[in-house]
Amino acid sequence: MKGLALGVDLGGTNARAAVVDRATGEIVASHKEPLRERGPEAVVATVLHALGQAAGAAGIAPASAGRVGVGVAGQVLGATGVVMNAPNLGWRDVAFGTLLEKALGVPVRVANDLSVAAWGEKRFGAARGIEDVVLVFVGSGVGSGLILGGRLHDGAQGVAGELGHIKVRLPRPGFTPRRCGCGQLGCLEAYTSGVNVAARVREEIAAGAATRVLELVEGDLARVTASVVEEAHALGDAYAVALWDEVAELLGLSVANLVTLLNPARLILGGGVLLGAPRLADLTLRRFDEAVSRSATRGLTVERAWLGDDAGVIGAAVLE
Amino acid sequence: MKGLALGVDLGGTNARAAVVDRATGEIVASHKEPLRERGPEAVVATVLHALGQAAGAAGIAPASAGRVGVGVAGQVLGATGVVMNAPNLGWRDVAFGTLLEKALGVPVRVANDLSVAAWGEKRFGAARGIEDVVLVFVGSGVGSGLILGGRLHDGAQGVAGELGHIKVRLPRPGFTPRRCGCGQLGCLEAYTSGVNVAARVREEIAAGAATRVLELVEGDLARVTASVVEEAHALGDAYAVALWDEVAELLGLSVANLVTLLNPARLILGGGVLLGAPRLADLTLRRFDEAVSRSATRGLTVERAWLGDDAGVIGAAVLE
Numbered sequence: 001m002k003g004l005a006l007g008v009d010l011g012g013t014n015a016r017a018a019v020v021d022r023a024t025g026e027i028v029a030s031h032k033e034p035l036r037e038r039g040p041e042a043v044v045a046t047v048l049h050a051l052g053q054a055a056g057a058a059g060i061a062p063a064s065a066g067r068v069g070v071g072v073a074g075q076v077l078g079a080t081g082v083v084m085n086a087p088n089l090g091w092r093d094v095a096f097g098t099l100l101e102k103a104l105g106v107p108v109r110v111a112n113d114l115s116v117a118a119w120g121e122k123r124f125g126a127a128r129g130i131e132d133v134v135l136v137f138v139g140s141g142v143g144s145g146l147i148l149g150g151r152l153h154d155g156a157q158g159v160a161g162e163l164g165h166i167k168v169r170l171p172r173p174g175f176t177p178r179r180c181g182c183g184q185l186g187c188l189e190a191y192t193s194g195v196n197v198a199a200r201v202r203e204e205i206a207a208g209a210a211t212r213v214l215e216l217v218e219g220d221l222a223r224v225t226a227s228v229v230e231e232a233h234a235l236g237d238a239y240a241v242a243l244w245d246e247v248a249e250l251l252g253l254s255v256a257n258l259v260t261l262l263n264p265a266r267l268i269l270g271g272g273v274l275l276g277a278p279r280l281a282d283l284t285l286r287r288f289d290e291a292v293s294r295s296a297t298r299g300l301t302v303e304r305a306w307l308g309d310d311a312g313v314i315g316a317a318v319l320e
Numbered sequence: 321m322k323g324l325a326l327g328v329d330l331g332g333t334n335a336r337a338a339v340v341d342r343a344t345g346e347i348v349a350s351h352k353e354p355l356r357e358r359g360p361e362a363v364v365a366t367v368l369h370a371l372g373q374a375a376g377a378a379g380i381a382p383a384s385a386g387r388v389g390v391g392v393a394g395q396v397l398g399a400t401g402v403v404m405n406a407p408n409l410g411w412r413d414v415a416f417g418t419l420l421e422k423a424l425g426v427p428v429r430v431a432n433d434l435s436v437a438a439w440g441e442k443r444f445g446a447a448r449g450i451e452d453v454v455l456v457f458v459g460s461g462v463g464s465g466l467i468l469g470g471r472l473h474d475g476a477q478g479v480a481g482e483l484g485h486i487k488v489r490l491p492r493p494g495f496t497p498r499r500c501g502c503g504q505l506g507c508l509e510a511y512t513s514g515v516n517v518a519a520r521v522r523e524e525i526a527a528g529a530a531t532r533v534l535e536l537v538e539g540d541l542a543r544v545t546a547s548v549v550e551e552a553h554a555l556g557d558a559y560a561v562a563l564w565d566e567v568a569e570l571l572g573l574s575v576a577n578l579v580t581l582l583n584p585a586r587l588i589l590g591g592g593v594l595l596g597a598p599r600l601a602d603l604t605l606r607r608f609d610e611a612v613s614r615s616a617t618r619g620l621t622v623e624r625a626w627l628g629d630d631a632g633v634i635g636a637a638v639l640e
Contacts, residue, residue: 075615084615132476144581148473155583156452157618165613166577170569184613249490257486258581261464263475292483294393294504295404298477 003059004028007317008070009113009309012088015043015051018310019058019065020317025124027310029057040094044103052102066106069316071116073141078158081110087181094287109319112277113312115154115161116304118145120315121268125306132264136163136255137307138161139271141181142189144258152320163258166191168250188254192247192274195228201229201243211239230277244280252287259292270305322349327590327637328367329391329433329629332408335363337370338630339378339385340637345444347630349377360414360571364423371424387427389636390420391436393461398478401430407501429639433632435474435481437467437625440635441588445626452584455625456575459591461501462509464578472640483578484509488570508574512567514546514593521549521563531559548596564600579620580613590625594619 003023018030031053033046033084047070048062055062062068074086081097083089097110111119118127118135127133133147142164146153154160169177169186177186178196190196202221205214212232218221231241251274259267274281285302307314323343327478329336333480351373353366362505368382369391370557375382382388394406401417403409418429431439438447438455453467462484466473474480489497497506498516510516525534532552537543552560571594579587594601605622627634 018500084618115544146581148468151469151472153468156620157583157615158432158587159613159615160581160583162580162583162613164617165615166580167573167611170573171609182613182615186611187444187613251488253487260482261466261480261578261581262473263480263482288529291483291487291490291506291615293502293504293507294480294483295477295479295485296475298404300476 004058004065004069004090005317006051006055006067007313007319008051008063009116009312009316010043010070010072010089011113012073012086015047015050015053016313017047018313019054020314022318025120025296025314025318029054030313031057035089038089038091039100040091040096044096044099047100048077048103059073062165063104063106065106067099067109068104069116069315069319070108070110071113071147071312072096072097072110073113075159075162076112077109077155078111078154082111083106084157084159084184091109108190110210111154111158111316111319112143112145112161113150114143115152115318116145116315117270117307117311118147118161118268118315119152119309120307120313121305122147123318124314125311126268127266128305129280130266132262133266133268134258134262134264135268135270136258136274138192138194138251138269138274139192142193142278146262148262163199166254168254177283182201192251192273197229197243197247197273198224204239209239212237213240225284226273226277227279230279232299233279248280248283249287251284253291255284256288256291256293260289260296263296265301266301267300267302268305269302270308270311273305324378324385325637326371326375326382326385326388327619327633327635327639328371329415329436329632329636330363330367330390330392330409331633332393333352334408335367336633337367337374338633338637339374340634344639345440345634345638347634349374350375350633355409358409358411360416360419362412363409364416364419365480367420368423383424383426385426387429388420388424388438389630390416390428390430391636391640392416392430393433395479395482396430396432396474398431398474400426403430404477404479405502431472431474431478431636432463432465434463434465434638435472436465436635437590437627437631438458438467438481438588438635439472439639440627440631441625442467442554443638445631445636446623447586448587452582452588454578454582454590455586455588455590456578456594457591458512458514458571458589458594459516459636462513462591466582468582483574484513487576488574508570512571513592515591517546517549517567518544518561524559525592529559532557533560546593546597546600550599564603568600568603568605571604571610575604576611576613578610579608580616583616585619585621587620587622588625588630589622590631595624
């Protein structure tokens with residue numbers, strides 16, 4: 001029992017629980033449960049059920065693993081377990097850690113999903129044995145997880161690493177930057193996440209932009225994704241070329257500035273957009289190389305994430 | 321003896337050594353010695369002399385304090401004591417820590433001057449008892465010092481916190497960003513440090529810009545400084561207003577993004593430009609407020625640096 005730990009990855013549509021071998025990071029058993037309702041009590045019940053199923057499959061009681069770690073797609077006030085803002089769950093200031101702790105009867109540690117993923121990669125993935133690690137994630141959202149001096153850095157309130165919410169466009173007379181899901185204007189995420197790129201392409205096509213994206217989705221705008229823009233880019237479509245140039249510049253510059261500020265030994269790239277759109281990833285790395293401070297790149301290595309969708313549950317299980 | 325520590329602040333023109341009370345941070349004795357030559361051996365001799373004078377004034381032997389900490393205005397490879405790049409000293413890859421250690425006979429710890437200043441403020445100044453602290457310095461140069469999780473974060477190579485070298489302008493067809501002292505283009509420092517602001521104003525006046533700066537310096541361009549621009553701003557000079565708007569936007573946005581990424585509990589502002597030009601500082605804080613992620617500002621407090629020019633020697637003396 002001592003060698004096993006329980007972790008939960010709580011997204012917007014599923015709760016996934018896993019029993020993880022503390023020594024190897026191997027997933028011994030796991031269970032994914034859809035979130036039918038999003039009220040905090042309902043989610044606690046779903047998480048309990050998923051934990052029970054995963055633990056049962058591994059032949060242990062959920063409470064026997066001592067402490068449960070949870071990664072949540074949202075802003076988490078680290079020490080308190082309060083989920084400040086989780087747009088996909090529709091939560092604001094939910095004391096999720098306390099609720100789950102009461103229901104489960106063991107201590108619960110809650111952290112942001114990317115912090116947890118970075119910790120998983122540091123313990124068992126693309127950053128094993130490395131003390132200073134930045135994980136950058138570009139998928140449906142944009143964010144980062146920071147391991148500094150061998151420890152998870154989640155900040156004074158637990159919201160460090162919010163790369164998606166640094167500002168990359170400022171309001172000007174006659175220009176209003178795109179609005180982000182967080183409510184603010186001009187965030188990196190508003191310009192570069194999969195969801196926001198797709199929304200922008202739909203808007204621009206609706207407004208008359210000429211692009212082969214439209215024929216690739218056979219006129220069905222609901223099918224527009226970052227992958228389709230990548231396909232259009234491969235066909236030399238001028239609209240896709242210009243869009244990827246802009247997205248790559250914003251991502252490359254932002255990640256370069258993050259590396260210049262933190263001087264990590266390893267940069268890990270993850271998320272469906274970065275890993276699934278090689279042309280965009282290549283352009284982004286070129287912009288990164290141009291913009292990063294040369295002193296911060298001595299000894300820096302760049303790797304793709306190893307653990308994929310498992311990073312969250314693994315990292316959560318072995319959170320410190 | 322056990323209660324005293326020795327620190328050195330090594331700038332481009334002086335070496336200042338101080339004997340510091342470990343418990344209170346009080347400077348018991350100090351000595352400032354001009355750097356007559358800048359070769360590494362000559363600087364080691366000057367530092368030794370300054371240490372000897374300061375220690376003598378406090379009635380101790382320099383080697384009796386156990387370990388000596390040194391803050392250097394430049395990029396330092398933390399653990400090794402190698403000064404990678406110190407433009408004011410003209411050094412590249414100088415093994416200063418080892419040289420001083422041999423000469424002194426006690427262990428030496430070398431770090432960047434702003435890292436050391438942040439550590440001083442954390443121990444005895446504007447961030448006492450706070451675990452996550454960002455110190456931003458805008459003076460002749462621009463930089464930051466990072467205290468994360470109660471420890472100095474100087475990064476994998478010791479060059480973390482290089483706020484002055486994040487990129488704020490990118491090359492475009494027909495536009496080349498200003499070149500920074502580090503050799504790269506478009507760094508924050510190239511647009512906002514005292515030295516660079518003054519250089520730009522001189523260039524623009526020489527190129528015909530109309531501004532009351534010229535009458536304030538009585539036609540003597542050598543006397544142009546950020547303070548003079550601040551004076552012109554107070555007179556409503558249109559050139560100064562536009563320049564401060566640009567500088568404040570770049571500084572405010574960059575510091576906001578740093579805070580969004582790291583979620584410190586305290587932001588400390590220091591350096592002659594920020595502290596000596598209240599109109600610029602005020603504009604900068606307004607831009608900061610607009611751009612920072614709201615989640616990162618819960619519980620954030622902003623303070624001016626307390627220790628001023630003493631932060632370096634004090635922080636160096638008590639480096640961990």
